[in-house]
Amino acid sequence: MKAFIDKSMCSGCRICTDECPQEAIAMEEVAAVKNDLCTGCGLCAEACPSGAISMKKDNPGRRSHERTG
Ligand code: SF4
Ligand code: SF4
Numbered sequence: 001m002k003a004f005i006d007k008s009m010c011s012g013c014r015i016c017t018d019e020c021p022q023e024a025i026a027m028e029e030v031a032a033v034k035n036d037l038c039t040g041c042g043l044c045a046e047a048c049p050s051g052a053i054s055m056k057k058d059n060p061g062r063r064s065h066e067r068t069g
Contacts, residue, residue: 001056002038002058003033004053004054005033009050010030010031010050010052012030014027015048019043019046021039022037022038
């Protein structure tokens with residue numbers, strides 16, 4: 001799983017960047033997840049007060065070692 005941020009819903013509050021244990025979220029004009037660093041822990045999605053973050057299955061074919069069956 002990876003976190004995906006809906007930029008149209010992000011207020012830029014930065015709570016998710018504080019929550020992420022992997023420092024996988026960068027602030028650009030709004031928050032942006034660095035997929036290579038994201039472990040899919042879901043903390044950011046729980047913390048986001050705007051509901052802008054959703055957890056989605058990793059794009060199959062990019063990395064196969066994270067298979068969940
Ligand atoms: S799911 Fe976890 S590792 Fe990924 S961006 Fe959110 S807090 Fe960081
Ligand atoms: S917690 Fe949500 S609203 Fe705040 S910066 Fe992160 S994605 Fe945007």
